[in-house]
Amino acid sequence: xxxxMQNLTIAFPTPQGMSQAVxxxxxxxxxxxxxxxxESGSGKSISARAILRLLPPQAVVTADVLRFDGIDxxxxxxxxxxxIRGRRAGLILQDPKYSLNPIMTAGSQIAxxxxxxxxxxxxxxxxxxxxxxxxxxxxxxxxxAAAYPHELSGGMGQRVMIAMMLAPDPELLIADEPxxxxxxxxxxxxxxxxxxxxxxxxxxxxxxxxxxxxxSHFCDRVAVMYAGRVVEELxxxxxxxxxxxxxxxxxxxxxxxxxxxxRLPVMARDPAWLA
Amino acid sequence: xxxxxxxxxxxGPVEAVRGVTFAVxxxxxxxxxxESGSGKSTVLRALxxLNPDWSGRMTIAGTALTPKRSRDFFRxxxxxxxxxxxxxxxxxxxxxxxxxxxxxxxxxxxxxxxRQALSEVALPAAARFRYPHQLSGxxxxxxxxxxxxxxxPEVLLLDEPxxxxxxxxxxxVxxxxxxxxxxxxxxxxMVSHNLAVVAHLCPMVGVMxxxxxxxxxxxxxxRAGRTRHPHTADLRRLSTELEEA
Amino acid sequence: xxxxxxRTWLLSEAPASRAQAAWGRRYRLWCDFRANPxxxxxxxxxxxxxxxxxxxPLLATYDPSAQELANRLATxxxxxxxxxxxxxxxxxxxxxxGGRVTLGxxxxxxxxxxxxxxxxxxxxxxxxxxxxxxxxxVTDVFLxxxxxxxxxxxxxxxxxxxxxxxxxxxxxxxxxxxxLARAETLSIRNxxxxxxxxxxxASSVRIILRHVAPLCLGSLIVxxxxxxxxxxxxxxxxxxxxxxxxxPSPEWGSMIATAxxxxxxxxxxxxxxxxxxxxxxxxxxxxxxxxxxxLDPKQx
Numbered sequence: 006x007x008x009x010m011q012n013l014t015i016a017f018p019t020p021q022g023m024s025q026a027v028x029x030x031x032x033x034x035x036x037x038x039x040x041x042x043x044e045s046g047s048g049k050s051i052s053a054r055a056i057l058r059l060l061p062p063q064a065v066v067t068a069d070v071l072r073f074d075g076i077d078x079x080x081x082x083x084x085x086x087x088x089i090r091g092r093r094a095g096l097i098l099q100d101p102k103y104s105l106n107p108i109m110t111a112g113s114q115i116a117x118x119x120x121x122x123x124x125x126x127x128x129x130x131x132x133x134x135x136x137x138x139x140x141x142x143x144x145x146x147x148x149x150a151a152a153y154p155h156e157l158s159g160g161m162g163q164r165v166m167i168a169m170m171l172a173p174d175p176e177l178l179i180a181d182e183p184x185x186x187x188x189x190x191x192x193x194x195x196x197x198x199x200x201x202x203x204x205x206x207x208x209x210x211x212x213x214x215x216x217x218x219x220x221s222h223f224c225d226r227v228a229v230m231y232a233g234r235v236v237e238e239l240x241x242x243x244x245x246x247x248x249x250x251x252x253x254x255x256x257x258x259x260x261x262x263x264x265x266x267x268r269l270p271v272m273a274r275d276p277a278w279l280a
Numbered sequence: 281x282x283x284x285x286x287x288x289x290x291x292g293p294v295e296a297v298r299g300v301t302f303a304v305x306x307x308x309x310x311x312x313x314x315e316s317g318s319g320k321s322t323v324l325r326a327l328x329x330l331n332p333d334w335s336g337r338m339t340i341a342g343t344a345l346t347p348k349r350s351r352d353f354f355r356x357x358x359x360x361x362x363x364x365x366x367x368x369x370x371x372x373x374x375x376x377x378x379x380x381x382x383x384x385x386x387x388x389x390x391x392x393x394x395r396q397a398l399s400e401v402a403l404p405a406a407a408r409f410r411y412p413h414q415l416s417g418x419x420x421x422x423x424x425x426x427x428x429x430x431x432x433p434e435v436l437l438l439d440e441p442x443x444x445x446x447x448x449x450x451x452x453v454x455x456x457x458x459x460x461x462x463x464x465x466x467x468x469x470m471v472s473h474n475l476a477v478v479a480h481l482c483p484m485v486g487v488m489x490x491x492x493x494x495x496x497x498x499x500x501x502x503r504a505g506r507t508r509h510p511h512t513a514d515l516r517r518l519s520t521e522l523e524e525a
Numbered sequence: 526x527x528x529x530x531x532r533t534w535l536l537s538e539a540p541a542s543r544a545q546a547a548w549g550r551r552y553r554l555w556c557d558f559r560a561n562p563x564x565x566x567x568x569x570x571x572x573x574x575x576x577x578x579x580x581x582p583l584l585a586t587y588d589p590s591a592q593e594l595a596n597r598l599a600t601x602x603x604x605x606x607x608x609x610x611x612x613x614x615x616x617x618x619x620x621x622x623g624g625r626v627t628l629g630x631x632x633x634x635x636x637x638x639x640x641x642x643x644x645x646x647x648x649x650x651x652x653x654x655x656x657x658x659x660x661x662x663v664t665d666v667f668l669x670x671x672x673x674x675x676x677x678x679x680x681x682x683x684x685x686x687x688x689x690x691x692x693x694x695x696x697x698x699x700x701x702x703x704x705l706a707r708a709e710t711l712s713i714r715n716x717x718x719x720x721x722x723x724x725x726x727a728s729s730v731r732i733i734l735r736h737v738a739p740l741c742l743g744s745l746i747v748x749x750x751x752x753x754x755x756x757x758x759x760x761x762x763x764x765x766x767x768x769x770x771x772x773p774s775p776e777w778g779s780m781i782a783t784a785x786x787x788x789x790x791x792x793x794x795x796x797x798x799x800x801x802x803x804x805x806x807x808x809x810x811x812x813x814x815x816x817x818x819x820l821d822p823k824q825x
Contacts, residue, residue: 020536020556044446045417159316188315188473189518215446218522258451260480261523262503262516268458269451269480330720354726367717371739373546380735381725406539409546414538427721 007177007209008034008056011070015051015233018063026064027052028233034177038203038210040220042255043230049213052230053179057090074176092122094177095170100186101162105154111165112138112150115172122173137168142198160191167199177209185214196223217244217255229255232279251278281306281467282327282435287336289322296322297334298491304484306434309461309468311482312493313475313515319491320471321439327469328359328437340435355385358428362440364420368412374398374423375408381430397426401456418449425456429464438470442477454480475519479503487512557819564815570808578624587615589622590773598791607797610784616797623775623798628805630691630760630769631753637695639749642702643741647733649703650710661707668700672755673762680768687776690769694759698752705748709741743820750813754806761802777802 015027027048032039043049054060055071058078071078073089081089090096098104106114115137116130125133131150138146141164154162163183170178180199184192200223203210214220221227221244229237229252237249247253254272282304289297297319304310314320326334332347339345340357361367368377378394387393398405401422412420421441428436441457442450458481460466472478478485479499487495487509495509507513535552537545558564577584586606593613601608607616649660667675676693683689713719714737722736763769764778772779780798787794 020553044448190315190514193518193521217447222522255447258448260451260454260476262476262479262520263523265480265499265503269455271452271455272448328724330723349726351726354724357724359721359724361717361721363717367721369718369722369736369740371550372736373540373543375543375546380722380727384725384727384731409540409543410538411546411550424721431725 006033006035006072007074008032008211009070009072010052010056011068013052013055013066013068013071015048015055015060016065017061018065023065026233027055030230030233030235032228032235032238034209034211036207036209037226038200038212038224040224040227041211041213041230042215042217042220042227044215044255046232047230048233049230050181053181053211053213054096056177057094057096057179058086059090059096091118091170091175092173093175094179095173095175097163097166097170097178097180097183099182101157101159101166102154104166105162105169107154109153110150111152111154111157115150115165115169118169118172133172134168137171138165140171140202141165141168142194143168158191159187160195163187163191163195164198167195167202171202171206174206175208177211178203179211179213181213182215183212184219185216192219199223217252218259236278249278250275281308281341282310282469283337283339284323284327285337287323287326287334287338289319289326289331289334291333296491297326299336300486300488300491300493302486302493302496304467304469306467307461307465308484309470309482311478311485311499312469312471312488313473313478313485314488315473318488320488323488324359324437324439324469324471328357329353330359351385355431356433357435357437358431358433359437359439360421360424360428360441363444364417364424365412365444367424368420370412373409373411374403374415377423377427378430381427385431387431393430397430400429400460401426416449417445418452421445421449421453422456425453425460429460432464433466435467435469438468440472441470443472443474450477457481475502475515476523487515554819558815561815561818563811564818567808567811567813567815570804571812574624574805574808575628577621578628581618581621581625585615585618585621587618589614589619589775591615598787598794600791601793608791608793610780610794611787616780616794619775619780620777620798620801623777623780624801624805626687626770626774626776627757627760627764627778627802630687630694631756633691634694634698634756634760635749635753637691638699639702639745641695642699643706643738643745645699645703646706646708647710647738647741650707651714651729651733651737653714657707660703664700664703667697668704670697672697673759676759676763677766677768680763685768685771687770687774690760690763693763694756698756701752702745702748705744706741709744710737713737713740744817747813747817747820750809750816753809753813757802757806757809 011031013027013030014025016023016025030052041049041053051060055066056073056078060066068079073094076085112131112134115134119133120130135146135150138149143149143164149157149161157165184195187195199210212220212224221241225241227239228235229249231251237247237252239247257270258272260269285301287297287300288295300323302310312320312323325331327338329349337344375394378397379390382390382393394408395405398408403419403422407415407419415423442453445453454477461468470478470482479502483499485497485499485502486493487497489511495507495512497507497512502516505516507516534545535549537549540546540549591614593609595613596609597611597613599605599609605615605617607620610616645660645664649657675697679693679696680689719732719736722732760769761778764776765782767782770776770779777798781795784795
């Protein structure tokens with residue numbers, strides 16, 4: 006198992022006392038595509054970040070088990086964590102504008118990520134960067150490699166970001182809303198690309214998103230989170246058979262082209278879901 | 281109610297909007313869809329008076345619009361922005377945000393009007409003296425809608441009003457917008473990248489690409505797939521693909 | 526306000542009035558500020574210094590200009606807590622009254638400079654175009670002069686004294702505030718919430734005064750507090766060079782100046798006002814650092 010998580014809780018201090026953001030989440034991830042879906046504040050992002058120990062310092066994290074490829078994250082040294090972050094596990098964020106260094110060309114950022122791990126020569130790194138860019142299906146690799154982040158479109162920037170994360174041959178890719186800032190046409194391309202890379206390289210993918218139909222389209226399994234808990238776990242084709250009223254509500258309140266509704270059903274949040 | 285003819289907007293050497301023409305009847309809704317950079321938001325900003333550098337002809341209720349708008353125009357035309365986190369002043373309470381339009385237009389009876397506006401957008405009275413950071417995204421967007429309604433406008437310009445919201449909140453806000461339109465006979469122009477959202481609220485949809493409106497299509501034809509322009513067909517396919525899953 | 530003012534009232538998530546909401550926000554800022562011990566230290570020292578200066582007539586043990594030539598350059602003792610200076614005046618009392626002059630100068634400068642800088646910066650940033658160019662070039666001209674040299678030239682041209690020192694320092698101190706306010710305004714100007722206010726039909730004056738300026742205030746207060754120490758130093762430097770407060774009125778800078786020839790033998794005489802300057806500067810710096818942590822919008 007790549008990731009094992011049992012009974013994870015995360016709390017943040019506030020002036021009114023501790024606020025529980027994640028309340029007992031358990032999941033496992035092998036070489037597969039796991040989607041985590043939930044609305045803002047459901048704890049989906051921070052649960053995933055806990056695996057890389059990338060939470061703000063005031064967060065209080067407890068777990069019965071929290072392991073990455075057998076390494077106990079709770080007791081791992083900062084040095085061990087550095088060996089995991091960005092090498093064995095990559096993180097792709099929503100907006101490439103903020104994740105890429107604005108004063109380095111795309112090519113040199115990828116080359117640097119590659120050299121950090123592979124210790125090759127500059128020339129080899131530059132070659133590897135071009136190769137990685139072509140793997141993320143960029144046609145004009147030399148132009149993109151020489152471009153600065155602000156000269157790239159959102160979709161291009163996200164491809165560069167993915168190429169950078171792929172440079173050290175990671176075993177796990179965590180993508181936190183990787184396509185929310187992108188147009189629908191580009192969104193589909195990027196997801197298909199990630200899907201393809203993950204299955205070809207035999208990596209694990211954790212795709213975090215608020216878009217349930219989108220995620221279930223691309224993932225093998227989907228975990229639906231609500232208020233810091235996983236309320237339901239579904240296989241890829243089982244979306245229509247979702248049982249939990251929250252999951253059903255998420256699907257029903259979407260306006261669709263194919264089934265017009267005069268009025269959108271509104272979710273009635275049952276306090277019992279919190280229990 | 282609204283008519284736009286051959287609208288052109290230029291940002292330096294780039295023509296962002298290249299001759300857009302459409303009309304919206306009173307009490308009706310018109311949707312504009314397109315990808316980022318298609319010029320859809322630019323049309324809305326030119327209409328609202330936020331961007332004075334345009335050419336062409338725009339009228340609202342028969343009055344031709346000039347680059348500089350009168351105070352009366354701002355009473356009759358209001359706008360709701362995409363990002364509810366950015367469209368409310370971070371240091372002003374809901375109460376202050378809602379009273380501002382009344383003070384500017386010299387409308388009295390502030391206390392009653394604010395209480396009424398809060399109940400109209402289904403916000404609890406307790407939210408009145410909160411700061412934006414104490415509200416959820418959906419509540420903020422309700423405040424933004426209430427603020428736009430304070431001066432009792434006839435036209436509401438909606439710039440991606442739900443795209444920053446969770447889907448369950450999106451449904452609530454879309455229902456609210458539909459109810460308000462019914463009750464107040466408002467005219468909407470809504471911009472969005474989401475075809476399903478636009479088609480839900482607007483009987484007529486304009487599809488924009490590269491600064492031009494490549495197709496005008498009724499929501500009905502759009503649902504049925506009777507598209508004429510390949511870009512519209514592309515957008516429709518992407519939107520329905522996931523619905524079928 | 527019928528409810529009693531306590532913690533729950535202040536931290537209420539559903540305030541019942543504008544005042545409660547505003548006080549609640551301030552209380553939360555205060556809680557954040559209180560959590561920083563260095564900043565609290567700075568605040569306490571600054572408050573003690575200001576109070577000491579205000580109540581100098583009550584706290585002083587001697588008349589600050591009363592000379593006792595038989596008892597010159599005395600070491601600190603029970604009678605003269607911090608010793609006496611070259612004319613036998615009580616250093617402790619002079620220090621208290623000197624605080625009035627020095628801190629008074631600093632506060633006058635700030636009161637003159639901060640609103641001016643804020644106004645210039647907001648107007649330049651909000652309107653842009655030629656107004657921006659004109660105001661910023663004027664700012665650049667003032668920014669180009671070294672502060673102390675311009676102040677010296679200005680004071681020398683009129684006549685040395687506290688008033689002209691204040692005006693001189695103010696003249697050279699406002700440009701950074703204008704720059705800061707302009708930078709803040711530029712980032713605020715294009716936000717959606719300002720666009721929304723423009724769409725209500727509000728006038729530019731109203732937008733600047735009620736919506737833009739209050740947001741610039743936070744970083745301006747931080748900057749002013751951090752600048753206090755350098756204003757104290759400039760005021761003291763002018764005093765030291767004989768261009769500020771004139772004898773016999775006690776001022777920390779001029780106290781060092783007149784006592785500097787005794788530095789080797791009666792070192793405590795010039796050292797004590799030096800310590801006062803150091804402590805005051807440090808206190809304002811710590812205070813400013815703490816305020817930046819709670820007020821700076823970029824860090825929230």
